[in-house]
Amino acid sequence: MIVWTIANQKGGVGKTTSTISLGGLLADRGHRVLLVDTDPHASLSYYFGIESEDLELSVYDLFVQVSTKEQIMQSLCPTQYKNIDILPATMGLATLDRSLGAKGGMGLVLKKAIAQLEGEYDFVLMDCPPILGVLMVNALAASHRIIVPVQTEFLALKGLDRMMKTLDIMQGEQQEPFTYTIVPTMFDKRTKASLLAYRKLQEIYGDTVWQGVIPIDTNFRNASLAQKVPSDFMASSRGVFAYRNLLDYLISQEQKKVEP
């Protein structure tokens, strides 16, 4: 089971879109996929038509009680795609930082919960809130690879700098080194600013930046309106094409990790 976390401390950079697009493509390839929504805004959950406030169990419950595998399985919601399940978020998650503070070991709750699902899924993709707190720390600590979407514009580069500092500090607490991939998103080839920001990204972060770009594509918005994963909504769109290339790259990187 491979766990990827999609994170950036800046909002609106394409985290949820990346989670859904990659999840959809993995499912298309026959993998069993679990999407974990750790954002109190629950956008990922709403995308699949889940009214999270009506649920009896959610990610929130993992934090307030020690959960068995059966209880975690009960928290999962099926989607219209047979290979995609979702662990939904609720608004109550917004209170966790306040109620838990920096309570010892609370950054490892998701890691332990996900470990119990070994064998049930091939890939787990976690969508993070755009705030550094107990939820993001949990998602980062649980992941094998961190995917950092970055909008190709200069303000977003500043946000990325902050995210990289967080990873750097957190690295000291981790046994395994973080593996991360920076993904340039919302690339608009008509604007010079996009191109300059993309070049700057490569200049500063070198090999950790994926060489491709995710372009601006209105099909992402239309897919969300239709509550379909982009590859199901319009498989031939340029956005889906780009995510397909990204997925190929990410999987090749995972294969490199396990090669002797």
Place this chain on the structure above:
Amino acid sequence: MVDPKKHSALAASKKLMQNYLSELLTEEQPVADAPKSVEPAQKEKLDKLLQQASVAHHIDEEKLDAITSTKSEDGSALKQIEQVTNEEPVKEPTIEPILATAKSSAELKTETLKSYREGRFQAMFFDVAGLQIAVPLISLGGIHNVDKINSLMGKPDWFKGVMLHREEKINVVDTAKWVMPEKCSEQLLDSLNYQYIIMLNNSVWGLMAENLIDTVTLEQEDVKWLSDTNKRPWLAGLVKDRMCALVDVDAMIAMLNEGDNVQPE
């Protein structure tokens, strides 16, 4: 050349972040295994926490972050709650009344920074009988689903009863009866469908809610702040565009702690 003051503030900020992440990513020892006397490991942990406290103090001086701390009176244990935000710095901390909580029989002196009285703040909205009520997110202790509530004899009408949650007792307040007792007809009470308990800060008190609506970032000017709090000390103000009550959580806890004779009006 790097400004030494700025460098020191950045180092303190990084140290604070390291401590925060370290706490989150380090397992706590089960209470049963903890030695009764102060063993080296425990001392080390206390020292670490004390170090954090000194870092926190430094940060406060530098007006970088807002930090609240809770410390037991007898000094036998130290619990620190840090709230690190990137929002505007707060001014003077307000000393709140001494409160007793279910988590500790000792009295706790709580310092609460009412950061929502300055700059932007987030509030969560819920509703009861069609009335929207807002609670500053920083004063929210948690949200629970309504479970079995045991009513107690001789308590006021608004005291719904006690609910057990993870072996802790929650004093449940019937929000409609507290907020609008004059409108609580039998018909209205029958129509209520309480689903959630909104916990007030770190207290044992929880307000019953029918629905959770949303969380919204508010500016100071979005609220009509009430200065005359004699009639309803728990009412901090009114959120203008929704015309709903914003709860002063600390004042409400103080009223509820005052005892059974305290009436909302």
